[in-house]
Amino acid sequence: MPRAFTPKVITANALLEGDVVYLTKDDLWTRDLSEAELLTDEAHADIRLLDAEKRGNEVVGVYLADMTAGPDGPEPTHFREDFRRTGPSNYFHGKQEVRG
Amino acid sequence: MYHYNDFDRDFLANRNAQFRAQVNRRIDGSLTEDEFKPLRLMNGLYLQLHAYMLRVAIPYGTLSSAQMRQLAMIGDRWDRGYGHFTTRQNIQYNWPKLKDVPDMLDALAEVGMHAIQTSGNTIRNVTADHFAGAAADEIADPRPVAELIRQWSTDHPEFQFLPRKFKIAVTGSPNDRAVTKAHDIGLRMVRNDAGEGGYEVIVGGGLGRTPMIGKVIRDFLPREDLLPYLEAIVSVYNLLGRRDNKYKARIKITVHENGIDTIRDKVEAKFAELKPLFSGVDQQMLREIEGHFAAPEFRTASTEAFDDAYAADPVFRAWCDTNLSDHRADGYAIVSVSLKKHGATPGDATGDQMRTLADLAEAFGHDELRISHEQNVILPHVHKSDLPALHRALKAAELATANIGLISDIIACPGMDYCALATARSIPVAQEIAERFEELKLEHEIGPLKIKISGCINACGHHHVGHIGILGLDRAGVENYQITLGGNHTEDAVIGERAGPGFAYDEVTDAIERIIRAYLDVRESPEEEFLDTFRRVGTEPFKAALYPKETVDA
Numbered sequence: 214m215p216r217a218f219t220p221k222v223i224t225a226n227a228l229l230e231g232d233v234v235y236l237t238k239d240d241l242w243t244r245d246l247s248e249a250e251l252l253t254d255e256a257h258a259d260i261r262l263l264d265a266e267k268r269g270n271e272v273v274g275v276y277l278a279d280m281t282a283g284p285d286g287p288e289p290t291h292f293r294e295d296f297r298r299t300g301p302s303n304y305f306h307g308k309q310e311v312r313g
Numbered sequence: 314m315y316h317y318n319d320f321d322r323d324f325l326a327n328r329n330a331q332f333r334a335q336v337n338r339r340i341d342g343s344l345t346e347d348e349f350k351p352l353r354l355m356n357g358l359y360l361q362l363h364a365y366m367l368r369v370a371i372p373y374g375t376l377s378s379a380q381m382r383q384l385a386m387i388g389d390r391w392d393r394g395y396g397h398f399t400t401r402q403n404i405q406y407n408w409p410k411l412k413d414v415p416d417m418l419d420a421l422a423e424v425g426m427h428a429i430q431t432s433g434n435t436i437r438n439v440t441a442d443h444f445a446g447a448a449a450d451e452i453a454d455p456r457p458v459a460e461l462i463r464q465w466s467t468d469h470p471e472f473q474f475l476p477r478k479f480k481i482a483v484t485g486s487p488n489d490r491a492v493t494k495a496h497d498i499g500l501r502m503v504r505n506d507a508g509e510g511g512y513e514v515i516v517g518g519g520l521g522r523t524p525m526i527g528k529v530i531r532d533f534l535p536r537e538d539l540l541p542y543l544e545a546i547v548s549v550y551n552l553l554g555r556r557d558n559k560y561k562a563r564i565k566i567t568v569h570e571n572g573i574d575t576i577r578d579k580v581e582a583k584f585a586e587l588k589p590l591f592s593g594v595d596q597q598m599l600r601e602i603e604g605h606f607a608a609p610e611f612r613t614a615s616t617e618a619f620d621d622a623y624a625a626d627p628v629f630r631a632w633c634d635t636n637l638s639d640h641r642a643d644g645y646a647i648v649s650v651s652l653k654k655h656g657a658t659p660g661d662a663t664g665d666q667m668r669t670l671a672d673l674a675e676a677f678g679h680d681e682l683r684i685s686h687e688q689n690v691i692l693p694h695v696h697k698s699d700l701p702a703l704h705r706a707l708k709a710a711e712l713a714t715a716n717i718g719l720i721s722d723i724i725a726c727p728g729m730d731y732c733a734l735a736t737a738r739s740i741p742v743a744q745e746i747a748e749r750f751e752e753l754k755l756e757h758e759i760g761p762l763k764i765k766i767s768g769c770i771n772a773c774g775h776h777h778v779g780h781i782g783i784l785g786l787d788r789a790g791v792e793n794y795q796i797t798l799g800g801n802h803t804e805d806a807v808i809g810e811r812a813g814p815g816f817a818y819d820e821v822t823d824a825i826e827r828i829i830r831a832y833l834d835v836r837e838s839p840e841e842e843f844l845d846t847f848r849r850v851g852t853e854p855f856k857a858a859l860y861p862k863e864t865v866d867a
């Protein structure tokens with residue numbers, strides 16, 4: 214039995230701002246995880262990653278991050294990704310601040 | 314204070330112009346990240362979890378008021394209005410934008426500061442005793458030598474691509490406040506039988522994945538032999554150090570694998586070769602540098618105002634009892650300003666706080682500030698008669714927390730709140746422990762105790778040498794914290810012992826409280842400090858408190 218594929222999103226840090234971004238279906242970089250494209254097929258995810266990696270003039274450190282499907286879009290399965298989509302826990306800085 | 318000469322200024326201006334061009338070429342697409350990354354790292358620019366991070370060296374932890382003000386300005390203008398002081402006497406800005414970094418570096422250069430070699434496999438910022446030039450127990454101020462090492466190692470062509478990063482710490486006192494035994498090279502000033510000052514040279518210390526206490530390679534090195542001897546050590550390491558495995562590349566492993574005696578023989582042989590090549594220019598430079606570090610003109614004045622305030626004001630008294638250390642000049646004190654207000658992020662200072670500290674150093678402290686590896690700010694030279702006024706001003710800036718050396722004076726690395734390498738958070742753990750013991754009103758009763766927290770095995774938070782060390786790990790996708798006991802960071806350095814299985818994020822503070830209650834129970838008297846109790850009774854009572862069920866089962 215092949216192992217079940219954990220759904221993923223493509224994520225990176227923006228080149229200029231350094232903040233966390235995710236790839237949408239329309240090939241745009243969004244700051245909001247809920248707008249990211251959830252990749253549920255492994256082969257498709259690999260191709261999307263290869264394409265995203267070519268965009269080194271927009272982003273840095275592209276990778277696939279594990280997610281699950283939530284009611285409002287992708288949800289992190291690991292606490293590291295949860296911090297990345299939120300911001301630090303000692304100050305209300307980063308994404309949480311922008312979201313209000 | 315060392316003041317840059319024309320050579321230093323030109324060097325830095327050129328370097329900054331070069332980096333500005335590199336940033337521009339990255340932004341316009343002519344450099345790829347693979348090409349740019351080593352360049353930005355050489356200039357202290359990291360990419361962390363949420364943003365870029367600029368790490369600025371504070372050589373041997375010394376700052377003037379003007380430099381501190383500039384650090385505040387940089388934080389306010391290009392960051393989020395604060396800076397984070399680290400265990401290696403650096404300041405980190407957590408939110409810079411790529412295009413602003415060249416301006417930040419130019420602003421640093423205006424006050425003789427830079428971010429060069431705060432990353433990469435080079436000789437990093439040379440750290441020193443934060444009480445240098447002030448401590449009552451000091452043989453000689455270690456900073457001139459630290460500055461000499463900085464000049465020698467900056468852009469040293471042979472040492473830009475070492476097997477791994479390389480850290481040097483210097484102390485001018487037999488009492489080690491610079492954690493020299495946990496550095497690649499530690500230098501501790503000692504006297505020989507003839508009463509001359511020289512260096513005990515320690516090599517191969519380091520925390521991280523394979524913690525090692527440094528070993529003495531030379532028990533007495535005459536001062537004038539320092540640079541050729543250091544060069545000999547680094548070049549032996551440069552050849553012998555393993556480049557095949559990142560985790561085995563530090564000199565601690567080289568020393569461990571080859572044995573200290575083999576390393577010593579090779580170093581001595583290399584030293585014999587190098588020594589004649591050092592024509593004495595280094596000693597000339599050192600003498601010149603020493604002039605920059607002349608002690609301020611200490612004044613003689615009555616300490617009556619201090620004595621009166623000490624007798625009359627219990628808050629002032631409590632602060633004096635914890636935050637002052639003995640100064641070598643009569644009537645003076647060394648003031649440690651705590652950046653560990655209960656519930657605050659250890660080592661963070663806002664722009665306003667930095668400016669207040671700069672003003673106070675100017676008014677009361679001969680214009681000098683220090684950053685300690687324990688993430689506090691030191692005013693090294695304050696006359697006691699000025700302490701009441703200083704304390705009032707610190708209080709107004711929320712900088713008068715009386716907790717130096719106590720349980721809430723915690724070292725914590727940035728952990729997963731910022732650091733891309735982290736396996737768990739450290740800051741909120743420190744915050745919660747500090748708040749808990751503040752609530753319990755126990756910290757003064759507990760007495761001297763050092764808790765040190767790292768958010769991963771790299772051990773930037775020095776957890777191995779904390780009396781109580783906490784290491785945050787990722788266990789199957791959940792934060793888990795391992796506790797070590799009995800570590801010590803001084804000249805008697807010891808790596809702490811693992812207490813047992815780790816604790817979940819929301820169990821750590823309770824676990825620490827159980828350790829402390831056990832200590833209060835078993836200590837012979839309030840005078841027996843935690844570490845002494847631990848040495849006397851070992852881990853058992855603490856394990857019993859941490860893992861009650863297992864003890865019953867056993």
Ligand code: SF4
Pocket residue numbers: 726727728729732733734735736767768769770771772773774
């Ligand atoms: S110990 Fe780990 S988590 Fe903490 S600052 Fe160092 S590398 Fe980052």
